[in-house]
Each structure stands twice: as structure tokens, then as C-alpha cells.
Amino acid sequence: MAELPKLTELATQVRRDILRMVYTVQSGHPGGSLGCVEYFVALYGAVLKHRAKPFRMEGKKEDLFFLSNGHISPVWYSVLARSGYFPVAELNTFRKLNTRLQGHPTTHEGLPGVRIASGSLGQGISAAIGAALAKRLDQDDRFVFCLTGDGELQEGQCWEAIMFAAHHKVDKLIVTVDWNGQQIDGANDDVISLGNLPAKWKAFGWDVLVLENGNDLGAVIAMLRRAKRRCGKGKPVVVLMKTEMGYGVDFMQGTHKWHGKAPNQEQFEQAMAQLPTTSLGDY
Amino acid sequence: MKLQDIQSSGSKATRDGFGAGLLEAGRQNPNVVGLTADLLESLQMQHFRKEFPERFFQCGIAEANMMGIAAGLASGGKIPFTGTFANFSTGRVYDQIRQSIAYSHKNVKICASHAGLTLGEDGATHQILEDVGMMRMLPGMVVINPCDYNQTKAATLAIAEYYGPVYLRFGRPAWPVFMPENQKFEIGKAVLLAEGTDVTIFATGHLVWTSIEAAKALAAEGISCEVINIHTIKPLDETAVLDSVSKTRAVVVAEEHQRNGGLGDAIANVLVHQLPVPVEYVGVKDSFGESGKPLELLDKYGLAQKDVIWAVKDVLERKPSR
Numbered sequence A: 001m002a003e004l005p006k007l008t009e010l011a012t013q014v015r016r017d018i019l020r021m022v023y024t025v026q027s028g029h030p031g032g033s034l035g036c037v038e039y040f041v042a043l044y045g046a047v048l049k050h051r052a053k054p055f056r057m058e059g060k061k062e063d064l065f066f067l068s069n070g071h072i073s074p075v076w077y078s079v080l081a082r083s084g085y086f087p088v089a090e091l092n093t094f095r096k097l098n099t100r101l102q103g104h105p106t107t108h109e110g111l112p113g114v115r116i117a118s119g120s121l122g123q124g125i126s127a128a129i130g131a132a133l134a135k136r137l138d139q140d141d142r143f144v145f146c147l148t149g150d151g152e153l154q155e156g157q158c159w160e161a162i163m164f165a166a167h168h169k170v171d172k173l174i175v176t177v178d179w180n181g182q183q184i185d186g187a188n189d190d191v192i193s194l195g196n197l198p199a200k201w202k203a204f205g206w207d208v209l210v211l212e213n214g215n216d217l218g219a220v221i222a223m224l225r226r227a228k229r230r231c232g233k234g235k236p237v238v239v240l241m242k243t244e245m246g247y248g249v250d251f252m253q254g255t256h257k258w259h260g261k262a263p264n265q266e267q268f269e270q271a272m273a274q275l276p277t278t279s280l281g282d283y
Numbered sequence B: 001m002k003l004q005d006i007q008s009s010g011s012k013a014t015r016d017g018f019g020a021g022l023l024e025a026g027r028q029n030p031n032v033v034g035l036t037a038d039l040l041e042s043l044q045m046q047h048f049r050k051e052f053p054e055r056f057f058q059c060g061i062a063e064a065n066m067m068g069i070a071a072g073l074a075s076g077g078k079i080p081f082t083g084t085f086a087n088f089s090t091g092r093v094y095d096q097i098r099q100s101i102a103y104s105h106k107n108v109k110i111c112a113s114h115a116g117l118t119l120g121e122d123g124a125t126h127q128i129l130e131d132v133g134m135m136r137m138l139p140g141m142v143v144i145n146p147c148d149y150n151q152t153k154a155a156t157l158a159i160a161e162y163y164g165p166v167y168l169r170f171g172r173p174a175w176p177v178f179m180p181e182n183q184k185f186e187i188g189k190a191v192l193l194a195e196g197t198d199v200t201i202f203a204t205g206h207l208v209w210t211s212i213e214a215a216k217a218l219a220a221e222g223i224s225c226e227v228i229n230i231h232t233i234k235p236l237d238e239t240a241v242l243d244s245v246s247k248t249r250a251v252v253v254a255e256e257h258q259r260n261g262g263l264g265d266a267i268a269n270v271l272v273h274q275l276p277v278p279v280e281y282v283g284v285k286d287s288f289g290e291s292g293k294p295l296e297l298l299d300k301y302g303l304a305q306k307d308v309i310w311a312v313k314d315v316l317e318r319k320p321s322r
Helices: A004-025 A030-035 A037-047 A070-082 A088-093 A124-137 A156-167 A197-203 A217-230 A265-272 B014-028 B046-051 B063-075 B091-103 B131-136 B149-161 B207-220 B238-248 B263-274 B294-300 B305-318
Strands: A064-067 A144-149 A173-179 A207-211 A237-242 B011-013 B032-036 B056-058 B079-085 B109-113 B142-144 B166-169 B174-176 B191-194 B199-203 B225-229 B232-234 B251-258 B279-284
Touching (some): A004 A030, A004 A037, A004 A070, A004 A088, A030 A037, A030 A070, A037 A144, A037 A217, A064 A070, A124 A144, A124 A156, A124 A173, A124 B063, A124 B091, A207 A217, A217 A237, B011 B014, B014 B032, B014 B046, B014 B079, B014 B149, B032 B063, B063 B091, B079 B149, B091 B131, B109 B149, B131 B142, B131 B166, B131 B232, B131 B263, B142 B149, B149 B166, B199 B207, B199 B238, B199 B305, B207 B225, B207 B251, B225 B238, B232 B263, B238 B263, B251 B263, B263 B279
Parallel strands (some): A064 A144, A173 A237, A207 A237, B032 B056, B032 B079, B109 B166, B142 B166, B199 B225, B199 B251
Antiparallel strands (some): B011 B174, B191 B225
């Protein structure tokens, strides 16, 4: 993977962006964002066949991405900006009045890269399935990716969608579950246990892949490429991706406490000290 | 047109008009696709599915997912028509519609049958009377409630040509057909059915026919009613409302819906700001329905011809003399 050093540097920069965005407005969701940095960098940097400019809503002949757990918007915004969808400087408007970078992603203000609003959980898999069906009708053989949280799987709509995709053999669809085991009120297992996730997805008729280290960039790239190769065989593909919430900042790592909380000045400085500046530069 | 010239040519269900319209829309535009949540024939979508099986998606009893899939299909350039009962098309999936369709401005047509009391024997669990209110509160949502088979068919074709989210509401029972065949349907444009001078009756859906019958009876008593069919509740044809009311200065609104949140409120909202006049509502008074035959239910809940007549007489009593 010749691109790995460059993407590793990008991942560090994305983490800096996330912390700066959330710190500046003292709101947002750093925990899940930090945990999914490798996924987004891998997806946009090494897996998706996509075009940033001009952004086309229909995305014909492109791979598409749908984010279901919209609260991790900081990581998506950073990666979209640094992939050329909109100016990096716009990250400075995150969550401020009149911004295109709303707290949760939306098409309403016309932000390039976003195809549907998300935030109210459990809706993204359905939208991704619809987009995949549109591609099938158009004989467009590109892929549709979707990221969903794990706690989000407590929403019934997810399982409606999971059942539908298997029945209708939506097999150019790759759903990834951010399996960090945490949600707002604590560990999944303390809130509502997800049980045996691989067995559940398998029982619903999906091709199930498990990624043990979703914060290892090389492993994420390899897994998403593998998932693509598994497509087109009559089954939708799911990657159950184990990550650590807050990954990359020691005191935010592995706890639900930073799900939706911004660091204070001291915490911010402590976090940034763990993330060296990069040649890409801060926004 | 004169009131006496408005005649029924027979009875057909508005949902049949939807089925016929969807088939024709499918023939006219290859991007039209259909979805249902286990109510294929209740929505009369089997004709479309038979001709375009690859463009039809059976979603099973999972309406939330159906709305999300429709939004995704729309983002890929398709024109999805979802079909289920009005209750399951709105209340059950309000958040999915709000976020994935309305806020995301997706070109989804939410087609809702069996609305209101005329669903009949299934009772209040299925007789939604709040759907128009819910849908018209959503920013950017077009809300249409056609009055007969022909208008429903024409509306179905018209919304396929319009870009943006639409709620199309229709019903279960066979109902008099009185609008012209192959009419041009203009979204947001009221239809003046009969001119009159004493009072304006604004009516939507099944109650348009009821209002015509009431106006005919009132004419025999020397009361001249202007009857206007509001098929598009949102955006409301404010010009038509104000033009008529500035002449008659008294209003009755008739709809198969709660008085709260429906067409009555939409019209009162315009009038209270621009032309305050007495208004009477013909609608359900903050109540759920129950089992029964459609006409029995309309009678019991105050949505029958007699109720329109009383409302007209009441409003005329409140109308200031010139």
C-alpha cells in the first residue's frame, strides 16, 4: 500500500481538525468521530471511486457513501474537505450560524458530498439500499457504502432494512458497523445488549466480515477492498468493525464519556499535544 | 359552471384512480418506481407491478424502511411512489419523512389510501384524521387530497411531473365521479365548481361531492353557495380563497379530517390575516372514529350533507349585514 504513509499523515490531520472544530464551538461529538478516522480516510483515500468536483447528487457511475450515525459529522466534514469537496477553511464554520456544516449532516444548505440528512438514527441503511436499487435499475455497477453506529442498531428500522436487503439481493452494498461498544448512556451491554452481532447479521442473510482493529489504517483499507470483492454474489456485505471511541487521544479513548462533549482549554491542549502537526496544515 | 350541471357519472374509488394514474405515469416516465408495504392491491398498484416488475419493490410490513429506501431511490434520480394506508404513511413514519424526505428535499411521492372515516369497518386504529395536519406542517411538503376517481388519476400524473416531496391522500370507498375525465391537474390551483354570492364552501376530498349536494339543496331554499374544490391544501391557492371570500364574506370549510390542523385551519390562517370573516368548520371535533359503514360514520361524526347545510346556515347568521 504505497498510499499508506500519506494517508497516515492525513489521519493525524483529520484528528486535529475534529478536535479544533469541536473545541471552537464547545459542542459536537468527538468520541465517535475520532474512532472512525481510519474508516473515513481509508474510504475516501483508497477505496471509493468518486468525484469531488463537481459534486453530483445522483452520483451515476460513482461509488456512493451514506452516513447513518450523523453525529460523527466532524470526521466526515474534515475528510470531505480534505478530499476536495469544499474549501478546508470552511471547517471553521462548523456548527456556527449560517454554516453549511450543520451539527448533523444535511443536504439542506447544499454541502457537497452529503446526499441525505442524518442524525435521527437508524435511517441510513434504508437510504443506502434505495441508492443501490437506483444503481441496479440504471445498470450502474458501482458500490454503495454506509456507516452505521452499533448502538444505532437498537432502532427497529435497521433490521427492517437488513431484512429487505437480503431478500432483494442488494449485493453492491457494503454496510460498516462502527462497533465500539459504546453509546450515550454507557456500554451497549449495559444499555441494551446487541447480543451476538455476527450471528445476527448472518441469520438475516448477509455476508459478514469482522475487522478486529478498525483503527489500523492498513487493515481498514484491506478489509474494505476485500468487502468490494465479496460483492455481486447475491448477498449484501457487512463489515463489523471494532474501533475504540476517542482513538488517538489517550484520555478520550475507550469510554462513552466523550460521545457528545467538547474538551475545555486544558484538555484541548493536552489532546493536541498528542497529535503532531502535519505537512497538510491546520485549517 | 352551474350547480345543477354537476352530475355524477357513477361511482369509483379514488384509490382506483391512483392505480390507473400510476400505471400511466410509469408508461410516461421510466424513472417512476413503485413501493408498497404489503398493501399492493389495497393501493391498486398491481397494474403497475405487472407491467414494470423490475421497477416495483415490495417492502413487507416495514413502512419506516420503505420511506428510507424511497429517499435513497430519489437521490439516485428515481421518482418513487410509496403506497400504504394513510395512517402508516404519516404517523407511523413521521420522523423518517421529516428527516430523510422533507428536510432532505427528496422527490418522493407519499401516496396514502384509506384516509379518514370512510375507511369504514376497520375502525379508529386505521381511520387517520390527523394526517393532513402532520404533513402540512412539514416545510416544503406539497399536500393534495383529490375528490374523485378522475381527479385522483390526474393528480397522480401531475405529481410525477413535479420535483419535490408530495403527500397524496385518497380513500377506500366507491364514491361519485363528477370531475371531467383526462382533466389537467394544476398543483396549487383551486377549482371553482359553482359560482355563488352568499357563502363560499371550500371542500377537499370526499366532502367535495357532499358539499355540492348540500349547495344544491340550499339553492332550492334560495341560498346561493359558491363551491370551490381545494385539492391542493399546501401550497394553498390564497388568491382563489381571497377572491371568492371578498365577494361572499362568509366561509364554510368541509373536510374528512380533524378540525385541528386541516384545510379549515389553512384557510382560516389566510383569512385571519387578510380578510377576517365568519368561518364554520365541517370536520371531526377532536375525536377518534369507530367501526361502521362510511356513510353512517360521516353522518354520526358530522360530515354529512346535513352538516354542511347547517354550517352554511350558521355562518350566514354570523355574517354581518352590509
